[in-house]
Amino acid sequence: MNALIEISDVWMSYGATQVLRGINLSAEEGDFIVIRGKSGAGKTTLLKIMGLLEPPDKGEVKIFGKATRM
Template sequence: MTNALEIRNLKKSFGNLEVIKNLSLTAKKGEVICIIGSSGSGKSTLLRCVNLLETPDSGEVYVNGELLKMKKNKNGKLIPVDQNQVDRIRSKLGMVFQSFNLWSHMTVL
């Protein structure tokens, strides 16, 4: 069975700050995964990298077994090879952006 989502060795930095450090994960169809962490720990950056709203520095992202094709530009930065592929895959992925303290009456410890 093909994984719904597979991430291999994903890395993302902003300047000298390494936000995502060699992260790998898989999710099967119907599986629920929670990403929990403190503010600034890279949760939203991870989701943005999966959807290519943010470009990872390295690593691979597969959606339903299909590799998001990337190449290095002249500056060595990864960019999508095929914008049509990105648009097609984005149309099948959902993302939720929340504002800070969306549920201010709730906490997680």
């Protein structure tokens, strides 16, 4: 089965503050994913990147196997 969403080596920072460092994630149809962490750990940033609301500084996001460009 192909991944519905695939995140490869995603990095993101706000100014000098690095919030995501080399994140990798793959989810197929029917998968259940939990994103947890302390305040400021980058959970919301990851969701924004997954929803194509914000581009990552580095890395790739694929949806239905197609690379996204923002």
